[in-house]
Amino acid sequence: VARKRLQPTSVATGAVPTVRTVAALAGVSIASASRVLNGLQASTATAARVREAAAKVGYVPNAIARSLQARKTGLLALAVADIGNPVYVEMMAAIESVAKQADYQLLVHATGADPAAELALLGRLAQRYVDAMVLSPLRITDGHLSALHRSPVPVVIVGQLPQEAPFDNVRADSTTGVALAIRHLASLGRKRIAFINGATDTVPGATRLAAYLAALTEVGLPADDGLVEAGDFQYAHGRTAAARLMARSAGRRPDAICCANDLIAFGALQEFLARGIRVPDDVALVGMDDTALAQMAFPQISSVSLGAAKRGVIAAELLLSRIADPTLPPRRETVPPELVVRASSAGAPAARIPARRKASS
Amino acid sequence: VARKRLQPTSVATGAVPTVRTVAALAGVSIASASRVLNGLQASTATAARVREAAAKVGYVPNAIARSLQARKTGLLALAVADIGNPVYVEMMAAIESVAKQADYQLLVHATGADPAAELALLGRLAQRYVDAMVLSPLRITDGHLSALHRSPVPVVIVGQLPQEAPFDNVRADSTTGVALAIRHLASLGRKRIAFINGATDTVPGATRLAAYLAALTEVGLPADDGLVEAGDFQYAHGRTAAARLMARSAGRRPDAICCANDLIAFGALQEFLARGIRVPDDVALVGMDDTALAQMAFPQISSVSLGAAKRGVIAAELLLSRIADPTLPPRRETVPPELVVRASSAGAPAARIPARRKASS
């Protein structure tokens, strides 16, 4: 016969109240207290006494204990490369709004585009401190795939994933997106369309470069290595790349630039402003992601929306449905891109030049 | 005598392994297994067997169960109004880096500048799903104060707090910050210095307006109601307010503008760009917060740094020290502001105009 060695928590303690505190104060068992607190069957009398007791001591259930019992935390994780990039902020807001509807909170991780950090995160997932995760990796390694296979908690990948990988996946169609941009610029009569890419060794970088080259062929323009710049997906790269492009001799200078994201496009635009290069008269500009930054700039930047918010919503919904039913087959959703034409690429160059000269002189 | 009705978890289950799984596989008690896994005293033999078993089944401790036992979650919360504002991103990154050092993760809440949402958050804090929270409210109500008093988990307030409120508090000195901006603009010979404020019914808004008026007096300039605009702390307000200010008759137009934050300043700058108003020649511009946006703009925007990153670091450190010792007396730290002069306000207007005209023609 085992005897209890420790006494249960005493009633009148200065510490945080638990169910026992409430139950003792109400003069009922903790089971009854718990039932009342969770709105289950109970007599009106006890219900009243329990509620009164709970209110009196300011009882609030402990989320951790509840999580342990329920085997769920009510937390979703979101892991993105760069929390400073507005496109991720947008996605985050979208995910959060869906998550909130289902009483989930969002835990945000910034991986700094570091694959090792992403892997560490996937590994820690086994600790089950969240119920599921949205991961938006810049590149997928074998390590990622095996970690995904091992993971006991559902993960939705936002971004490209190998065809056969059996995971929930929502992706943008940046190939079509780049094509939209190039066709648009070509339709304006631009002949020397440059491309400022991000990191070529990332999936988006590689994809967008290939799409750019394919689109050039499609519209019947020759490719020119000197018109392609690669670096990272940041503002500073946009500035320096734009400077390099415009430093070329007159006949080889681009008359249009497609950028791999809005941060780069914004950088390029500021460089043009600094150099007195007119947009879109001298050079037309199209960005990608259609973030707030594109609308905040002057002139406003045309941009290809890759549906960040929509991808976020879908990712969250996939996650919630998988939590509800883990046996679901892997799903793959693709959000179509959309070109938003703004001042940075509107109108034909020749037609615009006189009008703008007049206005600014 | 109570008999166990349910069997303990069987060893060979397809489910996630627990300590019992490992212990059974290693042929030791769960106590020994736990000790080995936590690096406590154990014989080399058992240690080896436990580690081998753990590796074999891929054991990872459950963070929730561990939290319940340890009575700590390893999570810090950060609640800010607007996750889209770069100044909060900066603060978040700073807090996260300190938190990570101490093995804490950051849970970010966006309150949308809604006091009710902030209060709800403070209330949920009693659920103890985080160990502590950094709250940056735009205004402090009595509800906030009483919720803070009730809160069983430590909260650090970033922002102004009533003198007598006994809570850890780190604040910017935006009064001095505004004074720095006004003195700077006045020293450039500007006579009609406007102020584009955010929401006047917020603490920062009210403080900065008062500071603006005081600073004007200090530098011997008359106040002019027509030179003060109020709205919110967003980009769009900056644009419309700037447009209104510049629509005044020639003699009453401002020759300098101080903005309550960088988002507003950036909006104003884009409006000037759109209208062909030269910065700083026609109007000098100073923002506040010294965010990345100020450096990304062209011309780069002078800005008063209120030390967002530093405030974040201090807030995190206050939190960690309070978690370590809850009996500490309330502390109050103030981060001094710093004016960063950039092109948007550099040089005297008359001296600069010819030079810039030449360059841009």
Added chain:
DNA sequence: TTGTATGCGTTATCAC
């Protein structure tokens, strides 16, 4: 309807 007792997965205490 209500109370008793067990388990969620972990760590810590205590006796051996």
Added chain:
DNA sequence: GTGATAACGCATACAA
């Protein structure tokens, strides 16, 4: 050094 077991705070199957 090791094993049995209480406890963290909660929810619930089962018995009364």
